[in-house]
Amino acid sequence: MSAWPRYLYTGLLTLLTPLAKKRLEREKVNELSARQRAGHISPCKQEVIWAHCASVGEVLAAEPLLRQLEQQYPGKQLVVTTMTATGAQQVRQRLPEARHYLLPLDLPWNTDRFIHTLNPRLAIIFETELWPNLIHSCKKMLVPVVIANGRLSAGAFDRYSKIRPLVAACLQEVTAVAAKAEEDGQRFVALGLPPERLQISGSIKYDLQLPEGLIEEAEQLKQTWSGRPVWIAGSTHEGEDLPLLKAHQQLLENQPDTLLILVPRHPQRFDAVAEMVREEGFSLARRSQGEEVTRSTQVYLADTLGEMLLLFAAADLAFVAGSLEPIGGHNLLEPAAVGTPVITGPHLHNFTEIAVLLREAGALQEIESSQELPELLIKLWQEPQTTEAMQQAGRQVVAANRGALEKQLQLVQAYLQD
Template sequence: MSAWPRYLYSGLLALLSPLAKKRLEREKLNEFSERQRAGHISPSKKEVIWAHCASVGEVLAAEPLLKQLQDRHPDKQLVVTTMTATGAAQVKQRLSEARHYLLPLDLPWNSDRFIHTLKPRLALIFETEIWPNLIHSCKKMQVPVMIANGRLSEKAFKSYRKIRPLVAAALSEVELIAAKSDADAQRFIQLGFPAERMQVTGSIKYDLQPPEDLQDQADALRNTWGPRPVWIAASTHEGEDGPLLDAHRKLLETWPEALLLLVPRHLQRFDAVAGQIKAEGFSFSRRSLEQPVHRQTQVYLCDTLGEMLLFYATADIAFVAGSLVPIGGHNLLEPAALKTPIITGPHLKNFADIAELLRQAGGLREIQEASELPDQLMQLFENPVQGQQLTQAAFEVVKANRGALAKQLQLAETFLKD
């Protein structure tokens, strides 16, 4: 396959690299971040399994698989790369024995330097990340690349199709894709991935394994708040916090003791959201400052990382954000697995297949705009049986689709045999 698309891509990226570096500055972790973006890392004394997870969602999805690989291969070093600082925080918290780096900017010399130093036995790329030079460096150095939990939304497919020669060349150098659905598999194949190397395994997100003591932690936290209705607005993006606060204000007219757990998606927005809550006149506490939730507290700003499952387990109702604005939604399976009733907005492209399964089962409520949310919340607070029906229907979907973890683990193991 012609290398010219990749040469053109590399030249254009080199020209735009000052802008790319400026965009990545907000994801700086420490004084070594810029060197890591250039592919400068420390060699490992052990043989490496390398996994790339773009951000928080991918880290959470990958965690069960990566932990099992660690358990099965204690002689190997797990290295995890992310694109974001929030993803890095999740790696350090959930995969404490793994070594973390920021992914290098996808220029040939950066990628070659990174792979040459790392010398991984296997490269696991989670979900959708297609970096042509990084994949080509793996191919040159005989490192097998497997795309795990392969996901390609209709939106991403349309974008990649515009540069199909470049994407097809990159995909031709991938050894295996474990796709989460037939639709995702077909999109990868239409972009040029060889059909004979495709495996449809389902999504490992259905195999979520909450910590054994999670509910005990949730009950302990909830007991400090007293008996009151609690709902969560999870993973909010810019443009959503205001309408959600308005919805909470309306809810307070009927349920004056209601508590909103507001969880912004990105740590860079924590202070801004705190300022917005204050400007709106709500009584609020910040978890990061260990401020207590009093009886008069109306909003609890959950401005910490790695506690989303705890917050879902603590709430009576979950609104999964990223869905009121055209982000594409966030993981609906976390509240489903924890038996928390789910409400979302209309923008669910990133989780269209999961949303459809939940919709068909009667395990999901959807609104078109935030003004509809207070009525939905009040219905569920006033009729807990409806909430129980929602949660049971959603949980049955989770149970019925488990098993992808074992399949993808088996596929990864084929590349690790001596």
């Protein structure tokens, strides 16, 4: 296949490098961040298994598989790259034995330097991170590339279709794809992946492993709230917080002791959201500052990282954000797995198949706008039999669809055999 699409892409990216560097500066981890973006890293003494996870969501999804690899290959060094600083923090917190680097900017001199120094036995890319020069560098240096938990939404497919020659050339150099659903797999093939390299394995998000003692810790947290009605809005984006706060104000008019746990998706928004909460006249407590939730607290801002499962488990009802705005939704399985009824907005194109399963099982309630939320929350609080049925259905959906972890582990192991 012609290399011209990649040459044109490289030329355009080179011209845009000053803008790209400015954007990436926001994701700085330490004083070595700029060097890592240029592919300058330290070599590992042990043989390397390299995994790339774009950000927090991919790290959380990849964690079960990466933990299995650490256990089964103790003589190899796990290296995890991310695009974001928040992803880096999750790697350090959840996979402390792994070495972390920021992914280099996708220019051939950067990616060649990175792959040559790292010299991995295998590259595992999670979900949908198709970087043409990075994958070409792996191909040149005979490093197998496996896309694990492969996800390609209809929207992403449409965007990639506009640059199909470039994407097709990239997919021709991918060794194998473990797609999470048939629809995702067929989209990879339609974009140029050779069909024989595709495996439909399911999503390892269903193999979510709850940390030991999580439910007990959530119960203890819940007890500090003295039996108040509690709902959580998890992973909110810009444009969603204010409508959700308006909905909470309506709730307070009917149930004055209701508590909202508000969890912005991105740490750089924590302070701005806190200011918004105060400007709207709510009594606020910030978790990052150790502020206690008192009887007068109306909004608890969860401005921390890595606690989403705990907070979902501690709430009575869970609204999963990224769905009021056309973001595409976030992981609906996290509240379902901990037995918290799941509510979402209309924009779910990143989690279509999971939403279908939860919907058909009766584990998901959907709204078209935030204005519908107060009435739905009150209804669910008043109908414990409905919430109990949603709790059971959510857990059953998660349990029934486990198994992708084992399939993807077997695929990866095939490239690690001596």
